[in-house]
Amino acid sequence: SRSYVIDAIPGDGIGVDVTDVAMQCVDAVAGIYGFGVQWRVRDWNSDLYRKAGRMMPVDGIDQLSSGDGIYLGAVGTPDVPDDVTLWGLLIPIRREFDQYINLRPMRLLPGVVGAMPGIGDLDIVVVRENVEGEYSQIGGRFGAGTDGEFAVQESVFTRRGIARAARYAATAATERGGRLVSATKSNGIIHTMPFWDEVVAETVKEFPGVVVEKVLIDALAARLVMKPTSIRTIVASNLFGDILSDLVAGVAGSIGIAPSANLNPERRHPSMFEPVHGSAPDIAGKGIANPVGALWAAAMMLDHLGEAEAARSLTSAFEGTLADGTATPDLKGTATTAEFAAAVLSRLS
Amino acid sequence: SRSYVIDAIPGDGIGVDVTDVAMQCVDAVAGIYGFGVQWRVRDWNSDLYRKAGRMMPVDGIDQLSSGDGIYLGAVGTPDVPDDVTLWGLLIPIRREFDQYINLRPMRLLPGVVGAMPGIGDLDIVVVRENVEGEYSQIGGRFGAGTDGEFAVQESVFTRRGIARAARYAATAATERGGRLVSATKSNGIIHTMPFWDEVVAETVKEFPGVVVEKVLIDALAARLVMKPTSIRTIVASNLFGDILSDLVAGVAGSIGIAPSANLNPERRHPSMFEPVHGSAPDIAGKGIANPVGALWAAAMMLDHLGEAEAARSLTSAFEGTLADGTATPDLKGTATTAEFAAAVLSRLS
Ligand SMILES: CC(C)[C@H](C(=O)O)[C@@H](O)C(=O)O
Numbered sequence: 156s157r158s159y160v161i162d163a164i165p166g167d168g169i170g171v172d173v174t175d176v177a178m179q180c181v182d183a184v185a186g187i188y189g190f191g192v193q194w195r196v197r198d199w200n201s202d203l204y205r206k207a208g209r210m211m212p213v214d215g216i217d218q219l220s221s222g223d224g225i226y227l228g229a230v231g232t233p234d235v236p237d238d239v240t241l242w243g244l245l246i247p248i249r250r251e252f253d254q255y256i257n258l259r260p261m262r263l264l265p266g267v268v269g270a271m272p273g274i275g276d277l278d279i280v281v282v283r284e285n286v287e288g289e290y291s292q293i294g295g296r297f298g299a300g301t302d303g304e305f306a307v308q309e310s311v312f313t314r315r316g317i318a319r320a321a322r323y324a325a326t327a328a329t330e331r332g333g334r335l336v337s338a339t340k341s342n343g344i345i346h347t348m349p350f351w352d353e354v355v356a357e358t359v360k361e362f363p364g365v366v367v368e369k370v371l372i373d374a375l376a377a378r379l380v381m382k383p384t385s386i387r388t389i390v391a392s393n394l395f396g397d398i399l400s401d402l403v404a405g406v407a408g409s410i411g412i413a414p415s416a417n418l419n420p421e422r423r424h425p426s427m428f429e430p431v432h433g434s435a436p437d438i439a440g441k442g443i444a445n446p447v448g449a450l451w452a453a454a455m456m457l458d459h460l461g462e463a464e465a466a467r468s469l470t471s472a473f474e475g476t477l478a479d480g481t482a483t484p485d486l487k488g489t490a491t492t493a494e495f496a497a498a499v500l501s502r503l504s
Numbered sequence: 505s506r507s508y509v510i511d512a513i514p515g516d517g518i519g520v521d522v523t524d525v526a527m528q529c530v531d532a533v534a535g536i537y538g539f540g541v542q543w544r545v546r547d548w549n550s551d552l553y554r555k556a557g558r559m560m561p562v563d564g565i566d567q568l569s570s571g572d573g574i575y576l577g578a579v580g581t582p583d584v585p586d587d588v589t590l591w592g593l594l595i596p597i598r599r600e601f602d603q604y605i606n607l608r609p610m611r612l613l614p615g616v617v618g619a620m621p622g623i624g625d626l627d628i629v630v631v632r633e634n635v636e637g638e639y640s641q642i643g644g645r646f647g648a649g650t651d652g653e654f655a656v657q658e659s660v661f662t663r664r665g666i667a668r669a670a671r672y673a674a675t676a677a678t679e680r681g682g683r684l685v686s687a688t689k690s691n692g693i694i695h696t697m698p699f700w701d702e703v704v705a706e707t708v709k710e711f712p713g714v715v716v717e718k719v720l721i722d723a724l725a726a727r728l729v730m731k732p733t734s735i736r737t738i739v740a741s742n743l744f745g746d747i748l749s750d751l752v753a754g755v756a757g758s759i760g761i762a763p764s765a766n767l768n769p770e771r772r773h774p775s776m777f778e779p780v781h782g783s784a785p786d787i788a789g790k791g792i793a794n795p796v797g798a799l800w801a802a803a804m805m806l807d808h809l810g811e812a813e814a815a816r817s818l819t820s821a822f823e824g825t826l827a828d829g830t831a832t833p834d835l836k837g838t839a840t841t842a843e844f845a846a847a848v849l850s851r852l853s
């Protein structure tokens with residue numbers, strides 16, 4: 156029978172709480188649909204860093220490469236600098252496995268009150284370029300400690316990198332009404348953005364049913380607040396996609412519900428699935444983290460593995476639970492993480 | 505009697521409509537408060553570019569330097585690349601006159617329906633660093649036209665540049681409850697942002713009454729949608745400030761109401777005042793542009809000139825007009841630009 160090897164990295168803070176619950180729900184749905192999931196749970200987190208000086212073993216990437224997918228909770232903790240936790244784990248996984256698409260869908264979920272009225276049919280997919288752009292390794296400081304100190308960061312956009320993100324986004328847009336919004340900032344001084352516009356426009360020409368609308372990032376942020384349902388599919392650079400996807404999650408009611416798939420679309424390497432939220436040290440261990448983002452990410456993973464029915468079933472289960480009025484405090488409910496998960500499990504069985 | 509020389513650059517599109525109206529209202533309020541405004545109206549815009557190949561004369565900056573302030577409508581037109589219109593006019597003015605603060609206040613104005621309910625006491629000031637950061641001259645393309653083509657853009661943050669923005673913002677925060685939100689992205693790979701955090705933190709130490717809360721730009725975008733009234737004062741880099749100020753205007757109901765002051769706080773050079781909105785070619789010439797952003801920017805100019813009472817009077821006049829239910833279509837009203845302005849003028853007299 157079908158079986159998948161998944162590396163689970165619960166990580167830090169509420170990452171642990173939501174991963175725990177998500178693994179249970181995935182196991183339940185796997186049982187129903189007749190496949191197995193073999194979890195390799197990794198203790199790669201800030202504790203390991205404190206003990207061993209590394210977020211993951213030297214051969215961590217190698218270890219992951221034999222699996223069918225990676226499931227991440229969240230990383231980050233107040234006493235370790237974020238660049239250590241993220242550069243030690245999250246970013247290398249995204250890059251070494253060429254997970255060049257970060258897919259971030261959002262809908263107004265049943266039972267959830269969005270930030271503003273009249274957005275019942277909110278349904279947005281952000282296709283974020285995930286391995287280049289504003290997040291490059293090139294940069295640093297000059298004259299540390301002096302009055303003349305300065306820091307630089309180089310954004311790097313390649314034709315290939317933009318084109319493949321645009322291609323993925325255009326394919327997504329084809330099934331989503333054909334209109335693709337490209338987030339840009341080509342009206343000023345940022346030399347990379349007219350290049351972004353050009354390559355997006357050229358690439359989308361390959362897709363007869365798709366029309367690109369380029370929208371300046373500042374205007375787009377405002378439009379997502381004023382007319383969020385006027386947008387279905389967005390293609391954005393690494394930084395812009397990061398900002399926009401959190402913004403859209405805010406519009407839909409909570410960052411706690413937002414999922415994220417870091418995809419290597421050609422499947423040469425494992426892809427990684429994670430909720431958008433961070434480790435949230437302020438509520439870690441309180442048992443009140445919203446597991447919806449994690450469950451939705453798990454459903455995206457099942458879909459990626461080819462288990463579309465199981466993915467739909469898991470999605471219906473958490474949506475049904477929300478529709479029933481069961482929700483964690485971030486959604487103004489009173490359920491704990493465990494209570495929410497129990498309701499999802501009982502819907503599955 | 506007191507008199508000020510103001511260079512008015514109506515620019516393109518609706519910039520012309522709103523500047524026209526704003527000058528009338530400023531003249532009216534000046535008459536009441538006993539000072540004069542000598543307008544030097546400049547035809548520096550895309551038409552000039554089409555005729556003369558320049559957005560402003562070779563000695564444009566010199567010409568402006570003798571004035572007491574600059575009032576700009578908007579620049580940009582579909583058939584001229586934005587980098588031409590902006591690099592030929594807006595950006596050089598900001599830089600040559602070292603207008604290193606871009607001040608962007610926003611409130612929920614009377615009579616205006618915000619994007620979401622319960623934000624009646626929305627009152628946010630974005631202090632945007634305005635001459636460095638992500639908007640640097642350094643960048644370009646390599647291998648144009650080849651498969652290996654790439655483009656780079658260098659962000660440059662200096663200690664001095666961050667510190668003076670933080671100092672201005674901390675001063676503003678002192679009078680606004682003491683809490684200063686610093687927009688950052690220091691949790692990843694962007695080398696400049698930990699430096700931003702450090703210099704902001706050090707600088708704000710000089711202000712005993714001010715507490716800095718650093719918030720990641722992605723989380724901040726979501727928070728501005730979910731809890732906009734939890735934030736009063738924001739300090740942000742050039743790009744982040746650009747995005748956040750449009751977002752906040754969207755939350756408050758329309759980009760058409762948002763003002764912007766490009767300040768040289770030491771008054772060594774003239775400062776520039778402009779609405780945040782662009783030239784909006786789609787509605788240019790239709791007489792329906794919202795003049796509130798322009799009027800609010802004019803009030804900020806009066807305040808900067810030392811005419812605080814006149815500034816307050818102009819502000820009350822456009823607020824009163826809105827409170828009466830007079831509003832342009834972007835605010836779901838039916839007034840034209842001229843009707844709105846007439847109502848403001850009749851309140852002033
Ligand atoms: C026109 C553009 C270059 C400008 C900017 O990004 O600074 C505008 O969006 C603004 O905010 O004034």
Ligand SMILES: CC(C)[C@H](C(=O)O)[C@@H](O)C(=O)O
Nearest residue numbers: 241245397431691692693722
């Ligand atoms: C943690 C951080 C580096 C990361 C990012 O910006 O990519 C996060 O915000 C995300 O969106 O996954």
